[in-house]
Amino acid sequence: MSAPxxxxxxxxxxxDGARATLLLHGGQLVSWVPAGGAEQLYLSPTSRYGAGVAVRGGVPVIFPQFAAQGDGPRHGVARTRAWELVQQETGDRDALAVxxxxxxxxxxxxxxxxxALELTVRIAGRTLEMELAVENRGEARFAFQAALHSYWAVEDAARVVIEGLQDRRYLDSLRGEEGVQHSHRLELxxxxxxxxxxxxxxxxLRLVGLGESSTRRLLIETEGFDDAVVWNPGANHGLADLPAEDWRRFVCLELAQIEHRxxxxxGEEWVARQTLTCL
Incomplete structure (x- = not known):
């Protein structure tokens, strides 16, 4: 679904026909349709829009803090601010915006x-590339967290597995407990x-849909992000900007820099990238 x-x-x-849509509000990618494919991102039909409001869906930019792990607004200031377009071009094989x-x-x-933040989005064929750059424009050093909080569209969140997290430590934020992911596949x-x-x-990482009707296979590669987050609010979510049954329609699998800020x-800059390919 497109934004208003x-x-x-x-x-x-x-x-080659690949398409994407970004909002200046939040610098947020809200649609990606690879060449010959279907919509890959979930955008809530009841999401709110406007100054100071976070859009539910797409790929919100999280900076300078993750969730409530800081003294500022939850998930930081970037996702509720107005960004500016500094570059847009279409090449022989791709299209990009900064x-x-x-x-x-x-x-x-x-x-x-x-x-200063710069978000570069490039689409070509069945691949989406997103790069986030952070620059210190001040006179004092600072530490931060960052993430690309991606809402991936799925047929049924209960019939999706995530591959590639085996032997990784994790924090269960709902229970406040740490553990280790032993299985090759994480099932919701x-x-x-x-x-x-x-x-x-x-x-x-791979996001894989199960069942005979599902063709969902998404490959997620990174350079610069050390962590990942898996989130879905479940059936009893009570979120005002999410329809009751739409918890089934997405899985948030985001690349992030959380533990080691x-x-x-x-004058220094930090850069991280994610590359998404529909298989």
Missing amino acids: AEQAQITLQSP LRLQDDADTLRAWPQAF LQGQPIDRIVYGPAAP PVLDP
Whole structure:
């Protein structure tokens, strides 16, 4: 589902037919359709839009804190701010856009650091590339957390497995308990919520739909992100901006930098990337 027409949008289309849509609000990717494929991202039909509001779905940019692991707004300031488009182009084989956000009086009240973010989105064929760059524009060093909080569309969250997390430590944020993922496959339980931070997923991850009718196979590769997060609110979520049964329609599998916070001196930059391929 697309965002409301009144939202400032950037539409990308590569020569091979791949398409993507970004909102300037939050610098948020809300649609990705690979060449010859179907919509890959979930966007809630009841999501709210407007200044200071986080859009439910797509790929929100989390910065400078994850969840409530800091003194500022939950998941930081980036996902509720207006970004600017600094570059958009279509090449012979791809299309890309670069969006930028930097500190202002409002962000400095929430997090007293001078920063700039650049999000680069490139589509080609059945591949999506997203790069997040963080720059310290101030006079003091700072540490931060970051994530690309991706909502992947699925037929049924209870019939999805995630591969590639074997032997990784995790924190169950719902129970406050740590453990180790022993199985090669992580399965989501029918109707049950999950909120798990997995530390150090060095191997590529795969999101795989089960069942004869499912063709869902997504490969997720990273450079620069050390952690991953698996989240679904379950059947009894009570979220006002999510229809009651739509917990079935997505799985959040996001790449993140949570446990080891990057530290930037003045003028330094940190960069991380994720590459998504429909198999």
